[in-house]
Amino acid sequence: MEQESVNPAIGSILDEQKLKNIVYPTKLFRTRLNEEFMRANRTRKPFLYIKMYSHQYDFFGWGSPNKTVENTWRISILTMFSHLRFIDVLGYLSDGSGLGIILLNSDLSVLESIRKEILHKLNDAGLIQTLRINPKKPIFEAYIYTGLQEKENLELEEKIKDFNSANGRFFSLCRLNLDHIWEHPHTIRYRHMVKRFVDVTCTSIAIVLCSPLLLFCAAAVKLSDPKGPIIFKQTRVGKNGKLFTMYKFRSMYVDAEERKKELLAQNETGGKTFKMKNDPRIYPFGHVLRKFSLDELPQFFNILKGDMSIVGPRPPIPSEVAEYEPWHRMRLSVTPGLTCIWQVSGRSNISFEGQMRLDNDYIKRNGKLSDDVSLILKTFKVVFKGEGAY
Structure with missing residues (x-):
């Protein structure tokens, strides 16, 4: 001993x-x-x-x-x-x-x-x-x-x-929580500092470079459905259950939440999240936003605020978390992100249970920056193809 x-x-x-x-x-x-x-x-x-x-x-x-x-x-x-x-x-x-x-x-x-x-x-x-x-x-x-x-x-x-x-x-x-147990590299201070520095630096550059695209998407949303706001704000669950407000370009009609109850029986993920390929709540240009993940661009500002990271499990909504089994909650032990393993492995085509397992697989990895870079490069490839998104 x-x-x-x-x-x-x-x-x-x-x-x-x-x-x-x-x-x-x-x-x-x-x-x-x-x-x-x-x-x-x-x-x-x-x-x-x-x-x-x-x-x-x-x-x-x-x-x-x-x-x-x-x-x-x-x-x-x-x-x-x-x-x-x-x-x-x-x-x-x-x-x-x-x-x-x-x-x-x-x-x-x-x-x-x-x-x-x-x-x-x-x-x-x-x-x-x-x-x-x-x-x-x-x-x-x-x-x-x-x-x-x-x-x-x-x-x-x-x-x-x-x-x-x-x-x-x-x-x-x-x-x-899981990070009280695992000596995971994300909890090692210097790696956290490096990851945060990369997040802020890369996101700041991305906002500048993508500003024309951001303005175009904002204008297109307003023209497509003038009744609603350009930015959709939603409460999400972050690291260790902390709540924060996440931003997206609105891709649905303003009455989407009210109509969701009528469509629950058509959920295609087989789990706690709700997804369907031909969702009638999405307006025409909203399908374009979702196909190429353009609706996620405002989350650059969530990253700057520190609520999110570039790479990490996607932040769920509180009602989904309420239905989590204990092992599902493990994915909340790290800062949520724009992209992670299941986003480059099939996106919405992967079942809920499969998504949870892939997110937990990311958490168990050693947190090397090179792994995050690899996931970002794979994300670009998947987004340009527009596969598995709806």
Whole structure:
């Protein structure tokens, strides 16, 4: 087993407790976390992932070390350890920053029970006032994953807000997302900075070069259907479920959303998205816009704002996300984009499930800039052919 660099504060507690649980090294612990994430998708049994940081009472954490703060931290950690069962998983976080615990088959009620027990013990020890000190990070960063279909998680968002509002800087809680588990290159800072620089630079140049085309499309939309706006604005779901407004040249008549209900039975994707080849809601020039993806050009401005990237999974609408199975949501772990793998592999001719798998395949890649460039070049080829778009 690989040797881990252990903060003395954590090491002393582990020695004192003689825990029966194996303390996994960082890489194996991350592997176990990924396994439990996938298992929850199948079993629909929730789990809690809790990070316990070991630098809460050093100079860069809660300020100058003192016994009161140190005892508060130790009581909190020891109480957490007392809830460990033999099925739970314990391991080191990266860079020796602390420990992580995976509490299996546990939900928010378990976390609330632990929180109350910690507060009672701190109160009995006369240390409850110490929690008013603002640490650099909370003592515990907690994450919950249910493995449920997205629409079944709607109540969870409100419960998380309520939990955080009541706990200040002591506990923090959020939903577990894929980028909390995978050390994916998109989360590595320098690669993210390079990708963002390329997005802004290339998009700025594209706006200048395509300005005549943008003006032509805007005029054509207005002439084709004068009653409606030139730009269609729609709420989309971005990275980790963040909502944003996406821009497109309007390719449908103004009453398209009202007429959609009448056409749902003719959906040709076999999934949560709605597509049909001969959609009567699209006006004649709208078919041209869609065939050559000209309706997507205003999304250059979404890229400049940072809501989107040039390459990434297409951003879905909230109603689609509400129907997602857990594994579908993995595609939301990166910034959405103009184009991705399935856009160059058949576009709308690919089924919904196929689209989800190709998007997840992109997420699992190593994030090399050369791969993104390759997808952009393939996109130009597909767009000029106008195949698979409707």
